[in-house]
Amino acid sequence: MPGPVVHLQGIGVRIGDTPILRNLDLLVxxxxxxxxxxxxxxxxxxxxxxxxxxxxxxxxxxRVLGASLVDDERYDVRRRIGLIGHQPGLYPNLTLEENIxxxxxxxxxxxxxxxxxxxxxxxxxxxxRTASACSHGMQRRAEFARVMIxxxxxxxxxxxxxxxxxxAGELVAHLAxxxxxxxxxxxxxxxxxxxxxxxxxxxxxxxxxxxxxxxxTL
Amino acid sequence: MKRPHWLTIAAxxxxxxxxxxxxxxxxxxxQGDLARVLFVHVPSAWLAYLSFGVxxxxxxxxxxxxxxxxxxxxxxxxxxxVFFTGLTLALGMIWGKPTWGVWWTWDARLVLTAVMFFVYLxxxxxxxxxxxxxxxxxxxxxxxxLGVVQIPLVHFxxxxxxxxxxxxxxxxxxxxxxxxxxxxxLFMALFAFTMVYAALVRAHIAxxxxxxxxxxxxxxxxxxxxxxxxxxxxLGEVD
Amino acid sequence: xxxxxxxxxxxxxKDLRTEVRSGEVLFITVPFGAxxxxxxxxxxxxxxxxxxxxxxxxxxxxxxxxxVLVTVRQSATDGPSQRDLLSLLGIDPAARFAGRxxxxxxxxxxxEAVLAPVALALYGTDPAGWWWLLAVVPLVAIGLGLLGTLAxxxxxxxxxxxxxxxxxxxxxxxxxxxxxxxxxxxxxxxxILGWILLLVIMDLLLAVAGVISARPLQEATR
Numbered sequence: 001m002p003g004p005v006v007h008l009q010g011i012g013v014r015i016g017d018t019p020i021l022r023n024l025d026l027l028v029x030x031x032x033x034x035x036x037x038x039x040x041x042x043x044x045x046x047x048x049x050x051x052x053x054x055x056x057x058x059x060x061x062x063r064v065l066g067a068s069l070v071d072d073e074r075y076d077v078r079r080r081i082g083l084i085g086h087q088p089g090l091y092p093n094l095t096l097e098e099n100i101x102x103x104x105x106x107x108x109x110x111x112x113x114x115x116x117x118x119x120x121x122x123x124x125x126x127x128x129r130t131a132s133a134c135s136h137g138m139q140r141r142a143e144f145a146r147v148m149i150x151x152x153x154x155x156x157x158x159x160x161x162x163x164x165x166x167x168a169g170e171l172v173a174h175l176a177x178x179x180x181x182x183x184x185x186x187x188x189x190x191x192x193x194x195x196x197x198x199x200x201x202x203x204x205x206x207x208x209x210x211x212x213x214x215x216x217t218l
Numbered sequence: 219m220k221r222p223h224w225l226t227i228a229a230x231x232x233x234x235x236x237x238x239x240x241x242x243x244x245x246x247x248x249q250g251d252l253a254r255v256l257f258v259h260v261p262s263a264w265l266a267y268l269s270f271g272v273x274x275x276x277x278x279x280x281x282x283x284x285x286x287x288x289x290x291x292x293x294x295x296x297x298x299x300v301f302f303t304g305l306t307l308a309l310g311m312i313w314g315k316p317t318w319g320v321w322w323t324w325d326a327r328l329v330l331t332a333v334m335f336f337v338y339l340x341x342x343x344x345x346x347x348x349x350x351x352x353x354x355x356x357x358x359x360x361x362x363x364l365g366v367v368q369i370p371l372v373h374f375x376x377x378x379x380x381x382x383x384x385x386x387x388x389x390x391x392x393x394x395x396x397x398x399x400x401x402x403x404l405f406m407a408l409f410a411f412t413m414v415y416a417a418l419v420r421a422h423i424a425x426x427x428x429x430x431x432x433x434x435x436x437x438x439x440x441x442x443x444x445x446x447x448x449x450x451x452x453l454g455e456v457d
Numbered sequence: 458x459x460x461x462x463x464x465x466x467x468x469x470x471k472d473l474r475t476e477v478r479s480g481e482v483l484f485i486t487v488p489f490g491a492x493x494x495x496x497x498x499x500x501x502x503x504x505x506x507x508x509x510x511x512x513x514x515x516x517x518x519x520x521x522x523x524x525v526l527v528t529v530r531q532s533a534t535d536g537p538s539q540r541d542l543l544s545l546l547g548i549d550p551a552a553r554f555a556g557r558x559x560x561x562x563x564x565x566x567x568x569e570a571v572l573a574p575v576a577l578a579l580y581g582t583d584p585a586g587w588w589w590l591l592a593v594v595p596l597v598a599i600g601l602g603l604l605g606t607l608a609x610x611x612x613x614x615x616x617x618x619x620x621x622x623x624x625x626x627x628x629x630x631x632x633x634x635x636x637x638x639x640x641x642x643x644x645x646x647x648x649i650l651g652w653i654l655l656l657v658i659m660d661l662l663l664a665v666a667g668v669i670s671a672r673p674l675q676e677a678t679r
Contacts, residue, residue: 017433017436049541052541052545053544054541054544054545075547076547078544078545078546078547079545079546079547081545082545083541083545085538085541086538087536087537087538088538089538089539089541089542090538091471091475091539093474093475093478093479093532094471094474094475094478098471098474102467102470102471103546105463105466105467105470106463106464106467106468106546106548107546107547108460108463130478150546281673329630333627333630336623336626336627337627337628339623340620340623340624340627343620343623344611344612344615344620344624347612347614347615347617347620348614348615350614353614356673356674357611357612357614357674360611360670360673360674361611361624364607364611364628364666365628367662367666368628368631371631371655371658371659371662372627372628372630372631374631374655375630375631375634375635375655376630376631376634378634378638378651379634379638
């Protein structure tokens with residue numbers, strides 16, 4: 001993959017009158033995994049949404065997977081971005097299997113993968129449970145199953161570790177490794193420095209709306 | 219105090235002249251003094267349609283140019299328009315009671331005006347509900363266009379449904395046989411109301427611009443980023 | 458199947474399945490509409506010829522007013538995380554609109570179909586020319602489904618769903634007139650083709666509007 005996966009220059013985001021991010025630079029190269037740390041409200045989630053092309057920055061320029069963040073070309077790279085956010089991206093009234101099968105159907109994958117990935121994330125027995133009846137950790141695992149199908153080149157994880165058992169933590173590592181192996185990258189947000197340290201090459205710290213390289217505790 | 223804009227003064231002047239003229243012309247032959255309602259009713263109806271047209275223009279231009287000044291025009295015109303549409307309905311009812319013997323009759327133009335009134339209310343409710351100026355502009359532009367594009371269909375269907383209303387009185391050669399002074403006064407009123415419309419729309423736009431300037435002023439100050447509002451907990455220092 | 462239709466059908470399927478599970482339309486909106494049909498005779502008094510006369514009009518009014526509720530049902534509204542999911546799956550916004558509208562149309566059709574016998578029974582209306590209604594009922598479902606979906610897309614950055622009916626109802630006046638005039642025309646053997654044409658034009662116009670506005674509206678908040 002030529003060029004950086006994420007390249008932000010002077011990015012600023014304002015929601016209403018409130019600035020959330022200010023003059024932020026970030027460079028993530030192919031095959032790299034970056035840990036994004038910072039205190040509550042430092043703009044980690046906002047930054048992740050900007051990188052995911054879901055939030056248009058109010059100032060600055062940026063490219064993700066080669067597409068400009070402010071032009072229509074960003075729509076074309078969305079399919080290659082995988083985001084696991086705070087709130088689970090699941091339909092609560094559908095079973096886990098139906099949720100994953102919906103994703104497979106949308107992207108034109110055969111239905112045979114659905115059972116396989118659910119087994120892989122350890123949800124084979126819970127596949128017929130509705131998402132709303134599943135615990136937080138199970139919902140997270142279902143999202144990992146989704147990412148296994150969409151195989152994103154850029155994986156964005158927002159506190160994906162929160163409340164997960166160690167096996168599920170291994171799944172996260174597996175997914176991040178997959179994205180890197182494809183020549184993509186992963187950006188992992190967490191306030192648990194130690195938890196994501198084994199996953200990432202370096203840390204970036206968000207402080208009062210801007211980013212600075214943090215000492216890597218590898 | 220800020221000096222009033224020249225358009226406001228001109229509008230006030232023409233409106234005053236039109237009012238005096240409207241009161242001075244001899245009563246209409248058939249309907250007598252009651253016909254004077256038309257000096258307000260007809261121009262209001264004209265403005266209702268005009269402002270709908272301007273809202274459509276502003277909405278379409280916003281989507282093409284992405285410039286918020288067109289959105290302000292569309293919004294201002296709708297706010298002024300909803301008032302005049304309401305006035306048209308109210309005066310139509312006041313005029314209809316002695317003329318037709320009922321407050322409301324199900325004729326095509328009346329129903330169309332009422333539908334327009336509700337479309338306007340929906341449009342303004344949407345605008346009120348959205349805070350972000352760009353989001354509001356985009357969404358209301360689409361509704362503005364959808365609303366106005368539907369109007370011919372509403373008009374056509376209602377017309378088809380039934381027509382009782384007297385055909386337009388002014389443009390028909392053998393119409394209400396309006397006297398020349400009466401007709402003159404009506405045109406005067408039309409002109410004055412259009413001036414009032416222009417002045418009101420201008421004032422609304424000026425207001426909206428002031429709000430934007432205020433927001434920019436607040437934004438330009440060095441405001442702390444959102445995260446700075448959170449400080450480290452200070453345990454053990456509570457009284 | 459092209460990508461567009463595959464995506465649209467996936468959305469429709471997902472919406473309908475969610476709806477079947479929550480039962481909002483079938484077990485809430487349909488009984489609510491039926492209850493409303495029952496209220497009117499109670500309010501105007503039991504006068505058989507009068508009820509027979511107003512029956513079709515009442516039926517279509519209830520379809521219009523309560524049909525809007527079908528288009529703003531819970532399963533047709535996405536939360537922020539579902540919106541993100543759909544965007545990052547790379548779904549064509551027009552396919553998203555089409556898929557959602559198709560689900561609403563199917564549910565509206567069911568709504569109309571269940572309510573029709575209720576209206577016939579309560580008002581004793583003579584179902585003259587009922588085979589024509591087989592064309593009119595879907596045309597109204599399509600128009601109302603498209604209009605409702607379009608209005609809720611326009612109003613999607615407002616959390617309250619109460620605005621959508623205010624937007625939809627005035628704009629749906631031609632549909633109501635066409636539906637009632639067709640029903641009346643069938644009874645007195647008048648020509649109804651013009652009204653059918655009006656419904657078809659309206660449906661086409663709304664479909665075009667929904668498709669071209671899909672991208673800008675779904676991206677508007679960002």
